[in-house]
Amino acid sequence: MSSSDRSHVTWREALWPVRMERVAIVAPSLAMTDVLRQVGGVGVVELSTPADAPLETVSKAAVVRDDVAALAGWMPATLVTELSARLAPHGGVVVRISRPAGVEAPSLLRSNGLRGFLSPVVATYGTVPYRDIDPTPLAAGAYMVMFGMMFGDVGHGLLLLVAAASLYYRRPRWLARFRRAWPFVLGAGLTSVLFGLLYGECFGPTGVVPVLWLEPLAHPVQLLLAALGVGALLLGGAYALAVVNRWREGGWPVALYSSAGIAGGAVFTGLGLAFAGWYGGLDLLAVAGGLIAAAGLALAFAGFLAEVGGGASGIAQAAIRLFDLVVRLGANLVSFARLAAFGLTHAAIGSIVWMGTSRLWAGHPVAAAVIFVVGNALALTIEGLVVGIQALRLEYYELFSRLFQAEGRPFRPWHLPPASREARPCPSGSDEACRP
Template identity: 45%
Template sequence: MPWSEVMTPVPMRRVAVVVPHEALRVSLVRIAEAGCVELDRVEEAAPGAAAQRLQRLQTRPEAPAPAPSGPARPTREAAALTVLAPDLDTLEEHRDLGLLAGEAQLEERARGAVVRGEVAGLAGWCPAAEMPRLARRLAAAGGALVPLRPPPGVDPPTQLRSGPSAAFAPLVTTYGTPPYTDVDPSWPAGITYVVMFGIMFGDAGHGALLLLGALALRLGRPRRLARYRRLWPFLAGAGAAAMLAGVAYGEFFGPTGVLPVLWLNPLASPARLLAAAVVFGAGLLALAHAAGAVNRWREGGPGKALYAASGGAGLVFFLGFALGAAGLVLHRPNLAAVGAALAAAGLALVAVGVFRATTGGFAGLAETVVRLFDVVVRAGTNTLSFARLAAFGLTHAALADLVWRGTTGLAGRGAAGVVGAVALFVLGTAASFALEALVAGVQALRLEFYEIFSRLFEAEGRPFCPWHVPLAAPAEAERKVATCSPG
């Protein structure tokens, strides 16, 4: 799959479902079973017959169901449907909540149908790749699937892609649903997150423990965490990043001497680690601005991409800001001058964009000045915020060093000291592992959301919510047919 497709949401199509009116129920059941269409719904409609019965059962105190005249019917909680319409009174009598819930959903979707003579039509959204499969299912019921033009001013719902990047999608959806036209940053955001986590949690031994945890999660162990199994690549990535950072730092369950220092010792070179973290953060912010410019272009065209503070204008300013700061730190006047010129040009573009969006006059000018001040302050504070990568990396190294010093100090005091050293090492490592894993996870998430995503997204999209209700089990469906209403 080309990268341009990997980094975009699933293509959606506006569709119409056209069926004979007498086959509307069968078609809706097939759509619900397919689970790939989001049908338009009637807002604030009165509840139908099935919904009313379901509400009565849900508000009525639990009571034993009367003995059925036919085979016993187990009480169901999950929504389900049958091809033929069941007798609603019978379902209520036997407290069949599942089938009543399914019928209530079907009634709600059926009210959204437009009926013209003997033909009924429904509109909705469907992933482009699912249209052939859905068209075949509808054709078997005498219906058809017709592509439509999207309504003016209405964006399609957003469905992020499945596959390797799906493990990182919760990072994005926790922040919000990306607009349909925007870039899907799931896998870049996931890689960025695990790298930042690794910098703060840099220890090869601790990273190996995370990898073991990822393997256990992949195998479904422990079972109570099996529902999080799809996140195992996320945990594995964090463990691998922590191991790589630990190799660079020479840390293996602390400064045990098992690994040589390949890059720097955090406690011996804190200033160098802080500088590297800030430079790394500046690079991430520049990439976020570039991705934001792409999003602004997709949302509003070249004009919005050029003048937006989270678009091209913001990118030009930030690059100038970074070059100017580098020139001052490195004592390079020429580099600082070039950076200042770029920053001024970027601010000028931002000012034009902000002022054009105001009502003009003195109020518009004042708003523009305030916004420009905010852009400048945010550029500095957000860049320096990445120093926390080094700060928490130093904290992690200091805790591991403290545990190791205590361990070696006890180990030289006889047999009792050795026992105490082992206990201290195990308990101290467990405590520092748990504390720093939590801190690194939260801080990496904070940097992802406030520093990076705030530049990617200016608006929030709407998630794709396909209607999916499975058919009842075949044996149970046969029993329901026996009690179906004549209609």
């Protein structure tokens, strides 16, 4: 939506995909072609015909009764009034109708402002179901934090900020095609600078910035524990959002018994509390965690048993799936150890480059400068690419796999084919909906 409509969206509405309305395009049968030409020109209504179907095909699909033609479809609720006003001079009107039972509305993520640049991190994974939370801001934030923890270096982060500015201003011009990536590069640069300050790294252990937290190579165990802690927080957040999604998808039974709902969240939380109690010598906390985990396991087992049916074979399958749930929880948490592993790798590369530079500087300053520049260039490009992929992998496999249990249907509005389309501006407030 454009800025003119943004004020009409509350913070609660912004948590979900764009609200869709089931509508009927109604017009006198003789005027239906002209009305559809207007509809296809702005491209804000999804019809039962393909999104690129010719005008004649769409016109024939209309239902005609007593010289009145109608076509049903979906469109963003905020645009109904405006489109109806646009069709009125041509004899058409947009009528809100009831939604068919059991039919899921198409999903459209918001594309206004910065959010539109961030949405590809979710859209690349799949289409968010219409009833589910749109996790775009949280997912983008988690990605940037994980990237920074694996790529902590003030100097490299500043270079990423320069790259983000180049993408934003399209300088040089060949970067224009990659402009949509500028918020991710900007966020990655900021978090890299932040963790670089915490690690005391600036183009390696040069001493340019002080160590505010720990040196990765000197304290690998502490870094590993911190990575697991970050992973636990992210998994906990994913479970919290997943409970909301399960409730909206199937009500409280699904939310309660799903392994990606309250049951799975209780197992994860209980095991975490039990471990913390054991590690800290807090017996009461350990017992409470064990009870919470046991309750979660019982709920998950009941959910699995309901899915596979009763009998001996059903019990066996449910037990196997329950064992798999526990194993996967441990494996998912351990996966976040790569935040520390790649952070150590990045620090090791920087240390090697700086060591070679400092040893050659006295006798061979030119060779030292070449090593410094080439070494950091390789670390920035190769390590940056690897870290970017690893952060995306953690996002998709460890977080999104819990958040989404089904895939939605993308909103595909009908447009006039290019040969028959007239140059018409989109209605105010339809930035996102006017995209094919």
